[in-house]
Amino acid sequence: MTTTLRRIDLRGRDLDPVTLRGVVPRAELDVSAAVDAVRPICEAVRERGTAAVLEYTERFDGVRLTSLRVPAAAIGAALAALDPAVRAALEETIRRVRTVQRGLRREDSVTRVVPGGTVTERWVPVRRVGLYVPGGIAVYPSSVVMNVVPAQEAGVASIAVTSPAQREFGGLPHPTVLAACALLGVDEVYSAGGAQAVAMFAYGARDADGTLVVAPVDVVTGPGNVYVAAAKRYVQGVVGIDAEAGPTDIAVLADDTADAAHVAADLISQAEHDTLAAAVLVTPSQRLADAVDAELAAQVAATKHSERIRAALAGRQSAVVLVDDVEAGLAVVDAYAAEHLEVQTADARAVAARVRNAGAVFVGPHSPVSLGDYCAGSNHILPTGGSACHSGGLGVQTFLRGIHVVDYSAEALREVAGHVVALAEAEDLPAHGQAVTARFA
Structure with a gap:
C-alpha cells in the first residue's frame, strides 16, 4: 500500500466557499450514514436497558459481563499498579488542563438596563454528565482528563465515565483508563462502549426487575468512532452533547518555510489513531508536497502502526491540496474546518489569527498536535468531520447553562x-x- 497522499490541485481555480466544501477530502462513511446503523441499538437500550447493553457488549466487544459498573476495588488497584512515569505525566496533564479550564469559566454578570431594572446571567452547572472514553485499537487515559476536568471545574455534582470492556482485562476498561479515573476522584465507571454506551447514558438503564443501574444524564461528551458520533446525534435533544467527535482529522497549512519532516510526522501522528483518520496538507509549494511524500515513505515504514497509518493516508479522506498561495490555503482550511489545524507558514501567528473554522489551531513549528493531545493545557476533545464550522471543543462551558434572571x-x-x-x-x-x-x- 502506498504512503503517497493523493493530490487535489486547486491552483488557478477561483472557488467559492460552498464549492470548496464539496472538493475538500472527506471520509466515505459519514455520520449521517452511520445513524441508520445505530438507531436500532439506541432503541433497544431505551426499551430493554441493562440487558441490551450487556448483549451488545458481548456482540461487539466479545465480553460476556454480568455487571456494567466497575468495582471500586478495581479502580483503586489500577492506580496502585500504574507506572510511575505515566502517573507523573497524567498528573502534569491534569494540572495544565485544570489551569486552563479554571481560567475559562465565565463569571455571573449583572447588567443594569434601566434604574430599577436588571438582567443577571447566572452560569449554573448541569446536574449529571456521562463522559465517554474510547478504548478500541488504542488506550486513552488522556481523554479521561479532557472529559472530567472541565466538568469538575464547572461544578458538576454527578460525573460518570464509561469505556469499552476489554477482554484481556476480564471485561473491565483498560487499567490505565481506570487509573486516570482514580487520580481524578471519579468512582462511577462503567464497562460499556459504542452506541450502546451513549444510549445508556441518554436513557438510563434498568434491570429486568426495574432496578435502576445507570441513572440518565443531562449531557454526554467524549470522542469515539463514527458510530459513537452517530449515536450522539441520535440522542441529541434527549440529552445535550458536546460535538460529534468521530474519527480524528488533521490539516496542515504550510508553505516553503515548513520542515517536511515535521509536517510528515504530524500527519502520521493523527493517522495512527484509526484507518478512517484524515490527514490533509494544504500548501502552495509543490516542492514541500514532494518532500512530504518522501518523508512519509520513510517515516511510515519505521513506525509501529504502519499498516493502520498507510490505510488512513490512502483513504479518500486524506490528500495534499495544492493552492496558489497562503491566502487561497486559508480559504481551503476554512472550508475543511479541521479538528486540528497546524499553521506552519511564514508569520504563522498572523496567518493563524485569520482562521475562522477549526477545533484547535497549532501555531508554528513547535506546537504540534501531539502537544495538544496531552500536555498543552488545551482540550483534545474537538469537533470532527467539518463540524468545527458550527461547533467548538469541549470545555468548562459545555457543562454550564446561562440562566437570565430578570428583576424589575x-x-x-x-x-x-x-x-x-x-x-x-x-x-x-x-x-x-x-x-x-x-x-x-
Whole structure:
C-alpha cells in the first residue's frame, strides 16, 4: 500500500466557499450514514436497558459481563499498579488542563438596563454528565482528563465515565483508563462502549426487575468512532452533547518555510489513531508536497502502526491540496474546518489569527498536535468531520447553562409598559400586554 497522499490541485481555480466544501477530502462513511446503523441499538437500550447493553457488549466487544459498573476495588488497584512515569505525566496533564479550564469559566454578570431594572446571567452547572472514553485499537487515559476536568471545574455534582470492556482485562476498561479515573476522584465507571454506551447514558438503564443501574444524564461528551458520533446525534435533544467527535482529522497549512519532516510526522501522528483518520496538507509549494511524500515513505515504514497509518493516508479522506498561495490555503482550511489545524507558514501567528473554522489551531513549528493531545493545557476533545464550522471543543462551558434572571421594580415596569402593550398588540397576543397593565389597574 502506498504512503503517497493523493493530490487535489486547486491552483488557478477561483472557488467559492460552498464549492470548496464539496472538493475538500472527506471520509466515505459519514455520520449521517452511520445513524441508520445505530438507531436500532439506541432503541433497544431505551426499551430493554441493562440487558441490551450487556448483549451488545458481548456482540461487539466479545465480553460476556454480568455487571456494567466497575468495582471500586478495581479502580483503586489500577492506580496502585500504574507506572510511575505515566502517573507523573497524567498528573502534569491534569494540572495544565485544570489551569486552563479554571481560567475559562465565565463569571455571573449583572447588567443594569434601566434604574430599577436588571438582567443577571447566572452560569449554573448541569446536574449529571456521562463522559465517554474510547478504548478500541488504542488506550486513552488522556481523554479521561479532557472529559472530567472541565466538568469538575464547572461544578458538576454527578460525573460518570464509561469505556469499552476489554477482554484481556476480564471485561473491565483498560487499567490505565481506570487509573486516570482514580487520580481524578471519579468512582462511577462503567464497562460499556459504542452506541450502546451513549444510549445508556441518554436513557438510563434498568434491570429486568426495574432496578435502576445507570441513572440518565443531562449531557454526554467524549470522542469515539463514527458510530459513537452517530449515536450522539441520535440522542441529541434527549440529552445535550458536546460535538460529534468521530474519527480524528488533521490539516496542515504550510508553505516553503515548513520542515517536511515535521509536517510528515504530524500527519502520521493523527493517522495512527484509526484507518478512517484524515490527514490533509494544504500548501502552495509543490516542492514541500514532494518532500512530504518522501518523508512519509520513510517515516511510515519505521513506525509501529504502519499498516493502520498507510490505510488512513490512502483513504479518500486524506490528500495534499495544492493552492496558489497562503491566502487561497486559508480559504481551503476554512472550508475543511479541521479538528486540528497546524499553521506552519511564514508569520504563522498572523496567518493563524485569520482562521475562522477549526477545533484547535497549532501555531508554528513547535506546537504540534501531539502537544495538544496531552500536555498543552488545551482540550483534545474537538469537533470532527467539518463540524468545527458550527461547533467548538469541549470545555468548562459545555457543562454550564446561562440562566437570565430578570428583576424589575414597579417603576421600571411602568416605564416600559406601553412598549410591551404595543408589541403584544402587533403580534396579536393581547393577553401579554394585559399581564403588564393588570399590575397598574
